[in-house]
Amino acid sequence: MDDIPGKIVENCSVTAGYRRLRVKLDRPLGKVSPGQFVMVKIPGREIFLRRPFSIYGSQGRTLTIMYRVVGKGTDALSMAVNKAPVMVLGPLGRGFTAGKGTTPVVVAGGIGYAGVRMLLRRLRGRATLFFGVTGKEELRMAEDLEGTKVLTSTMDGSCGFAGDVVTLLGQHLGDYRGKSPEIFACGPVGMVKSLKGLLDPYRIPCQVSVEERMACGMGLCFGCVVATRDETSPYKRVCKEGPVFSLWDLSL
Amino acid sequence: MGSLAVDLFGKRLKNPVMNASGTLGYGVEIEPLWSVETMGAYVTKGLSAKPHHGNPTPRVWEERCGMINSIGLQNVGIDHFFSRYFPFFVDKKCPVIVNFFGFSEDEYLSCARSIEPHELIVALEMNLSCPNIKKGGISFGKEASAVHAIVRSVREITKIPLIAKLTPEVKNLAEIARAAYEGGADGLTLINTMPAAIVDVKSRRVPIKGGLSGPALRPVAVRAVHECSQAVPIPIIGAGGIMDTEDALAFLMAGARAIEVGTATFVDPFTVPKIVVGLASWLDGSGCGDMSEIVGIAHG
Numbered sequence: 001m002d003d004i005p006g007k008i009v010e011n012c013s014v015t016a017g018y019r020r021l022r023v024k025l026d027r028p029l030g031k032v033s034p035g036q037f038v039m040v041k042i043p044g045r046e047i048f049l050r051r052p053f054s055i056y057g058s059q060g061r062t063l064t065i066m067y068r069v070v071g072k073g074t075d076a077l078s079m080a081v082n083k084a085p086v087m088v089l090g091p092l093g094r095g096f097t098a099g100k101g102t103t104p105v106v107v108a109g110g111i112g113y114a115g116v117r118m119l120l121r122r123l124r125g126r127a128t129l130f131f132g133v134t135g136k137e138e139l140r141m142a143e144d145l146e147g148t149k150v151l152t153s154t155m156d157g158s159c160g161f162a163g164d165v166v167t168l169l170g171q172h173l174g175d176y177r178g179k180s181p182e183i184f185a186c187g188p189v190g191m192v193k194s195l196k197g198l199l200d201p202y203r204i205p206c207q208v209s210v211e212e213r214m215a216c217g218m219g220l221c222f223g224c225v226v227a228t229r230d231e232t233s234p235y236k237r238v239c240k241e242g243p244v245f246s247l248w249d250l251s252l
Numbered sequence: 253m254g255s256l257a258v259d260l261f262g263k264r265l266k267n268p269v270m271n272a273s274g275t276l277g278y279g280v281e282i283e284p285l286w287s288v289e290t291m292g293a294y295v296t297k298g299l300s301a302k303p304h305h306g307n308p309t310p311r312v313w314e315e316r317c318g319m320i321n322s323i324g325l326q327n328v329g330i331d332h333f334f335s336r337y338f339p340f341f342v343d344k345k346c347p348v349i350v351n352f353f354g355f356s357e358d359e360y361l362s363c364a365r366s367i368e369p370h371e372l373i374v375a376l377e378m379n380l381s382c383p384n385i386k387k388g389g390i391s392f393g394k395e396a397s398a399v400h401a402i403v404r405s406v407r408e409i410t411k412i413p414l415i416a417k418l419t420p421e422v423k424n425l426a427e428i429a430r431a432a433y434e435g436g437a438d439g440l441t442l443i444n445t446m447p448a449a450i451v452d453v454k455s456r457r458v459p460i461k462g463g464l465s466g467p468a469l470r471p472v473a474v475r476a477v478h479e480c481s482q483a484v485p486i487p488i489i490g491a492g493g494i495m496d497t498e499d500a501l502a503f504l505m506a507g508a509r510a511i512e513v514g515t516a517t518f519v520d521p522f523t524v525p526k527i528v529v530g531l532a533s534w535l536d537g538s539g540c541g542d543m544s545e546i547v548g549i550a551h552g
Contacts, residue, residue: 001284003521041519048466049314049518072314089521215312215319216518219281221274222297222323223312235306235326240281 001218002027003089006063008043008080014066015140018111019078020056021065023086032058034119035095035186035209035244039217040065041087042077051077052214052239054115054186055091063088066114066141092217093243096207098123102182106130107195109165109187113141115209115243116186120148127184130172132165132191166194173202185209185247193252206247212238227251254535255542256528258292258509260487261413261438263374265292265347268504268543269528272465272491272514273298273351273377273417274323278337282517286525288340292510293347293374296333300353301362303329310460313450318466318493319515320448325353330366347372349415353379357402364410376412378403380432381419381444393419393444396431403435415489417441420476426483433484441489441512442476443469466515467493474506481507481548495523497530504543505550 010022029038032055039050051073057064069078080086096119098104104127106116113131120127125147132152133139136159139152152160153168161168165187185195186209199206212224219240228236228249236242256267273295279288288294306326313320328336330352341348350367354360364376380393380402392398393416403416416432418425420443429440445463452459473492481488490508494500495516503511516523531543540546 003285046316047314048316049319087520213310213312215314215321215515216275216521218284218521220277221312221321221518222277222306222326223321225306225309225311225326227308233303233305233328 001090001092002030003087004029006086006088008082008084008086009062011078011080011082015137018066018068018138018141021067021077023063023065023088025061025063025088028061029055029058029063029088029091032091032118033095033097034122035115036091036093037217037243038063038065038088038090038092039214040077042073043080043084043086044076047073047076049215050087050089050217052092052217054209056114056117057121058091058118066111066117068111089217093239094241095119096184096209096244098184099182099205101180102205103176103179104128105169105176105181105183107165107169107183107185107187107191108132109191110134110138112185112187112191112209116184117145119184120145123148125149130165130169132168132187164191164194166191166198169195170198173198183207183247192247196247196250196252199247203248207244208247208250209243210238210245210250211243214239254540256532256535257542258544260293260510261375263347265374265510267292267528267531268508268510269500269524269531270295270349270489270510270512271517271524272512273379275514275517278328278333279346280337280340282521285521287344289344289346290525290528291346293349294341295349295377295512296351297327298325298351298353298379299327299330299333299363300325301330301359301366303327303332313460313462315450315464315466315468317468318464319518320450320460320462320464321445322460322462330363334367341372345372347374349373349375349377351377351379351417357405360402360406361409364406367410367412369411373412375415375439376406376410377415377417377441378406379417379444381417393428394422396427399428400431400435403432403437407436413438415439415441417444419444419446420472421446425476426479429480429484433486437486439487439489439509440480440484441491442480443473443492445469446472465493467495469493470499474502477503477508478506478550482551494527495519497527497534500527500531501534501546504546505548507548507551509544509547
């Protein structure tokens with residue numbers, strides 16, 4: 001973990017509402033495990049706290065982030081110009097750990113793709129991605145993914161399965177019988193809840209990347225907790241014990 | 253070259269910089285970036301006699317000049333802290349101030365009673381700004397008579413120096429400070445966060461009510477330190493929106509013997525070590541001998 005100064009070298013729209021940020025760091029981020037994140041000090045307009053972002057890609061001194069404009073912080077970030085200075089704290093948290101001899105199945109909802117993209121790259125085509133979005137233009141996000149089988153769902157029915165991604169996964173769950181499937185998911189709370197509903201009878205191993213409002217990003221403030229089934233200490237820090245948890249440990 | 257060292261309750265701390273309770277976890281989390289012994293002392297997360305789960309989310313919300321938190325005092329409990337985390341500070345020979353709280357007088361007492369004196373424990377910092385269940389939600393820290401009574405009860409059962417951490421949300425803070433002093437407090441920490449709320453215009457709801465921290469609080473805190481350091485003859489630890497060396501100096505000049513850095517660490521995790529270095533270089537160029545010479549210099 002390090003706090004590294006950097007400069008924005010790219011901040012462009014990928015598709016409606018989704019943007020890609022590239023930062024040239026003064027020093028490399030070091031070893032990153034898929035699912036880890038960074039806290040970014042956003043330049044320009046006064047944004048007091050840093051913002052957490054999944055590490056979309058990290059190569060040498062270049063860090064890539066994919067983000068969606070959802071509030072003040074990401075709105076200000078979307079207006080940051082090239083060469084604007086940023087501070088990047090990371091890599092943070094505990095990421096995904098893929099078991100040996102399992103069949104990896106990745107489930108992403110919307111911008112949740114940013115949280116699993118590094119994992120998909122590391123799995124080099126071993127995984128199938130179930131990718132759910134609202135409309136087909138969002139699918140452009142995953143165009144940079146080569147060699148991975150992608151099954152898509154759109155809520156408006158404009159491409160692939162018409163409906164939500166968990167229903168789509170449900171239709172294919174039988175294909176993985178006897179193949180030791182292992183599920184990795186990142187998406188909105190609603191998606192994670194219905195995923196739990198779908199998988200509950202089978203208890204397939206499933207790791208979920210959780211999102212929460214954060215202040216410090218490194219376990220100092222206990223601001224970003226998620227409720228778990230641990231009765232002695234139910235609230236775990238998303239930034240420190242997470243952001244990746246076993247779906248079966250969460251109290252949803 | 254002058255010294256940054258300060259004397260606090262008979263112990264010599266290498267500098268006047270500490271963290272505010274609850275903003276540096278259990279101390280171990282910051283280790284990848286810098287070590288706790290950078291500070292004069294580490295202030296623990298608020299501890300209670302029994303572990304406490306804390307509040308549901310959202311627990312934090314950003315404001316333009318600070319943030320609101322509603323962590324709800326989640327902590328592992330006094331016993332767990334001393335078995336699991338205290339050895340880390342012993343290893344590092346890092347002085348510790350133990351922040352603690354209770355929901356009743358009995359809980360304050362059982363907490364304080366369970367902490368054995370140790371050469372590294374500088375003081376106990378009593379959080380007097382949490383809900384008092386016995387009195388129907390009024391804080392212990394809001395009435396002079398209640399402050400006097402609880403400080404005196406705790407004072408009687410421990411040999412460790414006692415600091416009262418006060419809320420500024422009272423009619424007359426100097427009077428509360430005097431009540432704590434007369435009850436037997438050896439020092440004061442000023443100030444805690446202030447009650448605040450957010451209205452989220454998008455959802456038309458209040459997503460969070462909690463304590464406001466950050467630079468928005470700073471002038472309020474400076475005034476509290478300035479006023480109370482002249483009202484009572486005991487050391488004051490200043491806290492509230494300290495973001496850099498200049499802010500720290502302002503608190504020292506207002507009358508604080510030491511300072512606590514809180515929310516700033518979330519903005520820049522190196523704020524504490526930067527202030528330690530900044531104070532040293534300021535002192536070099538200031539013409540003052542030691543740091544302690546500037547404490548209260550703004551009283552005129």
